[in-house]
Amino acid sequence: MRAVTVVGGSLAGLTATRALRDQGFDGRIVVVGDELHTPYDRPPLSKEFLAGTQSVDDLALTTPEDTELAAEWRLGRRATALDAAERTVVLDDGERIVADAVVLATGARARPLPGPMPAGVHVLRTLDDAVALRADLVPGARLVVVGAGFIGSEVASTAAGLGLDVDFVANGAVPLERALGADVGRFCAGLHAAAGVRLHTGCGVAGVVGSDRVTAVRLTDGRELPADVVVVGIGALPNVEWLAGSGLALDDGVVTDSAGATSLPSVVAVGDCANSHRSYTGGMLRLEHWTNAVQQPVGAVAALLGRVHTPAPHHEVPYFWSDQYGHRVQFAGHRTPDCQVEIVEGDPAAADFLALYLDPSGSPVAVLGVDRARSFGRMRRRLGDRLTVAT
Amino acid sequence: MIYVGAVSDIPDGEAVKVQGSVPIAVFHVEGRLYAIDDTCTHQDASLADGWVEGCAVECPLHAACFDLRTGLPSGPPAKKAVRTHAVVVSDGEIWVEESVAVEPRFPVGAGASEHA
Numbered sequence: 001m002r003a004v005t006v007v008g009g010s011l012a013g014l015t016a017t018r019a020l021r022d023q024g025f026d027g028r029i030v031v032v033g034d035e036l037h038t039p040y041d042r043p044p045l046s047k048e049f050l051a052g053t054q055s056v057d058d059l060a061l062t063t064p065e066d067t068e069l070a071a072e073w074r075l076g077r078r079a080t081a082l083d084a085a086e087r088t089v090v091l092d093d094g095e096r097i098v099a100d101a102v103v104l105a106t107g108a109r110a111r112p113l114p115g116p117m118p119a120g121v122h123v124l125r126t127l128d129d130a131v132a133l134r135a136d137l138v139p140g141a142r143l144v145v146v147g148a149g150f151i152g153s154e155v156a157s158t159a160a161g162l163g164l165d166v167d168f169v170a171n172g173a174v175p176l177e178r179a180l181g182a183d184v185g186r187f188c189a190g191l192h193a194a195a196g197v198r199l200h201t202g203c204g205v206a207g208v209v210g211s212d213r214v215t216a217v218r219l220t221d222g223r224e225l226p227a228d229v230v231v232v233g234i235g236a237l238p239n240v241e242w243l244a245g246s247g248l249a250l251d252d253g254v255v256t257d258s259a260g261a262t263s264l265p266s267v268v269a270v271g272d273c274a275n276s277h278r279s280y281t282g283g284m285l286r287l288e289h290w291t292n293a294v295q296q297p298v299g300a301v302a303a304l305l306g307r308v309h310t311p312a313p314h315h316e317v318p319y320f321w322s323d324q325y326g327h328r329v330q331f332a333g334h335r336t337p338d339c340q341v342e343i344v345e346g347d348p349a350a351a352d353f354l355a356l357y358l359d360p361s362g363s364p365v366a367v368l369g370v371d372r373a374r375s376f377g378r379m380r381r382r383l384g385d386r387l388t389v390a391t
Numbered sequence: 392m393i394y395v396g397a398v399s400d401i402p403d404g405e406a407v408k409v410q411g412s413v414p415i416a417v418f419h420v421e422g423r424l425y426a427i428d429d430t431c432t433h434q435d436a437s438l439a440d441g442w443v444e445g446c447a448v449e450c451p452l453h454a455a456c457f458d459l460r461t462g463l464p465s466g467p468p469a470k471k472a473v474r475t476h477a478v479v480v481s482d483g484e485i486w487v488e489e490s491v492a493v494e495p496r497f498p499v500g501a502g503a504s505e506h507a
């Protein structure tokens with residue numbers, strides 16, 4: 001193998017590039033990324049960076065050592081097509097990059113509300129999004145956060161900390177209901193309430209009011225919430241449209257096996273754009289987790305190079321964290337709707353606890369910790385060991 | 392010197408946190424004691440809460456691994472080393488001597504531009 005093209009110049013793309021070199025590949029690597037920025041870390045965009053306690057420099061993912069990767073970066077250039085037979089990536093300016101293998105790491109983008117939006121309505125996925133939003137988060141301003149997933153929850157938390165007046169619109173009964181379940185969602189609702197954030201549950205958004213600039217958000221129950229700023233956090237869509245017609249199997253992302261191999265030889269997909277088979281669940285999952293984007297490329301690159309890679313069992317357990325209202329929430333495993341939650345340490349009322357998600361047979365399939373990093377870490381490993389026993 | 396506790400207070404494979412000029416984590420690994428700065432150099436996490444494997448601790452947040460003997464990270468996401476501190480045991484009691492300066496140290500091969 002003499003040349004590899006990596007499409008997507010962010011966390012998974014950079015990690016794949018490092019993994020190629022770590023695993024001994026000394027050929028040509030071209031990294032194509034449609035953002036102008038060198039790779040940066042996204043999690044702080046809704047946390048420290050938005051709060052103003054981290055700078056752009058703090059977000060940098062690359063280190064001085066990365067110059068030794070000797071990769072050719074094509075930043076600000078978008079891949080528009082993949083010619084799989086030739087393993088050729090076509091860029092927006094017509095350049096065709098031919099290689100022996102292709103790593104797809106195009107991530108995901110924020111899902112917008114339909115239709116044109118007045119100024120003051122934001123999504124949050126990129127550094128540019130975060131810079132624009134931060135400029136609008138002035139103390140005393142009225143912020144409406146639409147969508148009670150992780151981005152919405154963290155933005156509400158950060159904005160409340162900055163002294164904004166926050167309304168939080170959730171279509172479920174509690175925030176994070178889908179990810180964490182109703183019990184833990186109720187705990188999260190309590191965190192918002194304690195910070196003075198008004199939670200509006202069980203309703204959606206009927207429309208955004210304002211001609212030049214947003215003035216209100218109209219809810220499906222007919223109410224209007226006055227707004228100076230709106231953040232829409234209603235999920236993310238995988239950036240895979242450009243791959244239509246390439247012959248790749250696509251289904252909510254690029255379909256891959258557990259190592260990241262796609263339906264086409266010498267093409268792998270990793271990170272937020274990959275809908276992969278997961279040995280932990282035995283099914284397909286597209287994970288939008290930082291840790292997945294740093295672990296999956298290592299195995300995918302090994303597969304490309306024909307090397308054997310056996311991930312540590314606990315790396316097979318999906319994991320993410322979230323920071324809200326000064327509390328660190330960590331989750332590992334996979335929750336199904338029929339899980340029962342059992343508090344095994346601490347007390348949710350004190351915002352300090354460890355909870356297990358038990359499947360109908362009573363065995364733990366996921367763990368959640370709030371400010372309990374040590375016991376969380378142990379339970380995360382035990383979930384991984386469970387996998388070793390099961391297989 | 393910072394008093395840590397009795398040797399018997401830290402079971403093998405465990406760590407305790409003490410307060411120096413910054414929080415310091417003291418680890419017990421197979422009969423040996425190591426002291427390093429407790430806060431991960433990547434973001435905000437306590438290494439005393441991490442997973443100890445051999446002579447390294449894995450950060451509980453994003454899994455950067457630090458060598459307990461040198462403080463050096465084995466790779467991303469951490470870029471900088473944590474400080475290490477001398478551990479003194481006398482009469483079964485553990486004391487830590489905090490390294491004087493909060494001098495930044497970098498992984499081998501890191502460019503001088505990191506000092507900026």
Ligand SMILES: Cc1cc2nc3c(=O)[nH]c(=O)nc-3n(C[C@H](O)[C@H](O)[C@H](O)COP(=O)(O)OP(=O)(O)OC[C@H]3O[C@@H](n4cnc5c(N)ncnc54)[C@H](O)[C@@H]3O)c2cc1C
Pocket residue numbers: 007008009010011012013032033034035041042043044045046077078079080105106107108109124125126151239242270271272273287288289290291293319320321322323
């Ligand atoms: C605000 C925010 C907070 C988060 N917080 C957490 C957290 O607390 N914990 C956690 O576990 N995870 C968190 N995440 C998720 C985490 O950041 C992602 O899982 C991670 O960024 C995925 O990396 P990736 O490289 O796969 O995709 P991305 O980071 O999306 O990168 C993909 C890159 O490819 C580029 N690209 C797309 N299409 C093309 C194309 N056709 N040609 C060229 N380039 C293209 C994109 O512009 C982008 O630069 C957060 C995400 C966001 C946005």
Ligand code: FES
Pocket residue numbers: 431432433434435436450451452453454455468469
């Ligand atoms: S905080 Fe330790 S690795 Fe990120």
